[in-house]
Amino acid sequence: MKNFPLVFKFAPACAVVLSLFSSPVIAANVVLKNGDRLTGEIVKLSDNILTFKSPLFGEVELPWKQVLELQSDDGVTVKLKDGSTAKGKVTLSQQGELVIDQGDLGRSRPLQRADVAMFNPPVVDRSVKYSGRANLGGVFNRGNSEDDALNFDTEFIARTPENRYTLAAEVNEAESAGVTTTSNRYLLTQYDAFLSEKDYLFVNAKGEQDKLADLNLRTSLGAGYGYQFFETERAKLSTEYGLAYINEDYIVAPDESFPSLSLGLNYERKFWNKRLVFFNNNDLSVSLEDTADALFKTKVGLRVPIVENVNVATQVNLDYDNMPPPGVKKTDSSLIFSVGYGF
Secondary structure (H helix, E strand, C coil): CCCHHHHHHHHHHHHHHHHHHCCCCCCEEEEECCCCEEEEEEEEEECCEEEEEECCCEEEEEEHHHEEEEEECCCEEEEECCCCEEEEEEEECCCCEEEEECHHHCECCCEEHHHEEEECCCCCCCCCEEEEEEEEEEEEECCCCCEEEEEEEEEEEEECCCEEEEEEEEEEEEEECCEEEEEEEEEEEEEEEECCCCEEEEEEEEEEEEHHHCEEEEEEEEEEEEEEEEECCCEEEEEEEEEEEEEEEECCCCCEEEEEEEEEEEEEEEECCCCEEEEEEEEEEEECCCCCCEEEEEEEEEEEEEECCEEEEEEEEEEEECCCCCCCCCEEEEEEEEEEEEC
């Protein structure tokens, strides 16, 4: 009897040891096109990446197109590209057919791999989500040459499932030997009202100054339709089509105002486990009174995170005016290096 307390003291320790050697519950099997096999559980499928949790390797990310076969023993919530959802045991055959076994509700008709948008989609959160960034770059030389340059751009976005609010601004100033070589500013405010997950209507207001291009102030008020092809942690792509009214106040040249057709394209993609961000923003306006009067702005660049929320960036800005004021070149471009903060 005196040994019982000692036995009970060691019982919890034995249970811990036994749990380490016990077999984990296997909820899914995956076969890749290269013949590799994994057992574990399905975490999610998003942006054509299957996140799979293996007892041996932990969470791994597998390209969805490389998955040859899949079978889950537990229920998986499947969201299709038509917006419908179903929950059940999932089987993917080598022929690319996917079937959802919903138990008492029966089995789904055979689907195709391409019909699937997500596994285990996140619960819709209707709270406001905030994101943004601010980048600052500059050059200040003193000695044999005196050159100053300041580049600043910022963007702030507030997002709910039904609404998106965007505020963006950019300032570029440069001076060499006391002579101004660059002086332009840009401001954008936009509101997007989502009619569905991808379709939205927008209204925006833009303001722009460029002293060296004889532009005291260009304002634009516009509205139109946008389509969000995708918006995930890894990639974003949207296009916009609308009408705008542009008013141009020049320093020397005669002022102008006209209605225009506006087209926009915005793309962002993260590579190498989110260590590199590529972005490209395009904005085209064509006068409805004279289609030869066209304005085009594009911004393309890379952001590289160096520590949490801090990144270095390089980008090329190009502005093209097909009918500029007399003495002003059609194309204006700049290469910018900066350090920024994002959230």
